Amino acid sequence: MRRARAVWQRVPTPVMDIALVAVAAVDAWLNMWERTGLGVVLAAVGCAALAFRRRSPLVVFLLTLPIALMQDVAVAVLAALFTLAERSRDRRLLAVCVALSAVASSTPWPLAEVDRTMTLVFFIYGLATAAASVLFGQLLQAQRDLARRLTEIEEAREHERTLHAQAVLARERAQLAREMHDVVSHQVSLIAVRAGALQVATKDADAKEAARTIRSLSVTTLDELRTMVTLLRASGGDATELTPQPTLADLRTLVESSGTRAELSGELPPGVGSPAQRALYRTVQEALTNVRKHAPGAEARVELWQDGDDGGVTITNTPPTRPSLSLPGSQQGLVGLRERADILRGTLEAGPTAQGGYRVRLRIPLSAD
Structure with missing residues (x-):
């Protein structure tokens, strides 16, 4: 076949x-x-x-x-x-x-x-023949849609597997960085302190020189360890002071690389707090991910807005242009966004639009910390 x-x-x-x-x-x-x-x-x-x-x-x-x-x-x-x-x-x-x-x-x-009898017979025969032709055509259309959707699902799974592998690697690197910082750096620091004390206390010239050398090597080792910890945390993607969280300045890059036809409009004042900026960024990220998963072919609009001391973002997408299959999901994305909004004393609204699309709207105090 x-x-x-x-x-x-x-x-x-x-x-x-x-x-x-x-x-x-x-x-x-x-x-x-x-x-x-x-x-x-x-x-x-x-x-x-x-x-x-x-x-x-x-x-x-x-x-x-x-x-x-x-x-x-x-x-x-x-x-x-x-x-x-x-x-x-x-x-x-x-x-x-x-x-x-x-x-x-x-x-x-x-x-x-x-001849009414023969006409009726021919009509029923013609109706059945034409209906069969239409059913075969619709079947072929559904087969193409299913094949396209399966391809998209496989691509999404491959992307998720890649993200999972990266997350595992990031956790391992972060754990290694913590171990190096908390254990190795601490031990080397003690060696440097004890060598410095020995250098001051001893009267023997050879011992003093050896203590100075040990202290110097320990300080150099500490500097190299700090550099390695910095690199491990940065490459691991761990959320630390060494790897800054995304801000509103990163929104345009996020929208352009979302894999969805989306446009960004509006702006917020420069004094928006860091937690508020992270909440706005994560909301846009989750909403665009949902558009790509559940509304194939839809267009999205991301709008930043300000209302007094509050501000927010509204993400609206049009109806999908291609049929989508019902896929299992964790349903935790919007739940996490609502929890983040509650922590910042804000609100998150999400639901379908009258035109058949979907809208997500986040409202938070811009000075939230």
């Missing part, structure tokens, strides 16, 4: 279009009830239009409808209807097109005395 599909996908699109036009033309010529001049022209136009079905599927379907008047089951109509169903998400439009196809295939041509 997969091998046959792979072979089929390697066929060039123009070759497939030419083959479909040829099959539809042969079908129309062999099964046409009456070959009138008008009927042949309409059939030729409908069959030739199939070459453009990917660009304008609805227009091509309408052009093929006259062929359904001239034969029971028209390949051209079914192919156009399949392409429309494969590319359209409007279920009402597809239902109308199925009905039109069934009516056209059950209407006698040229118009003559109508």
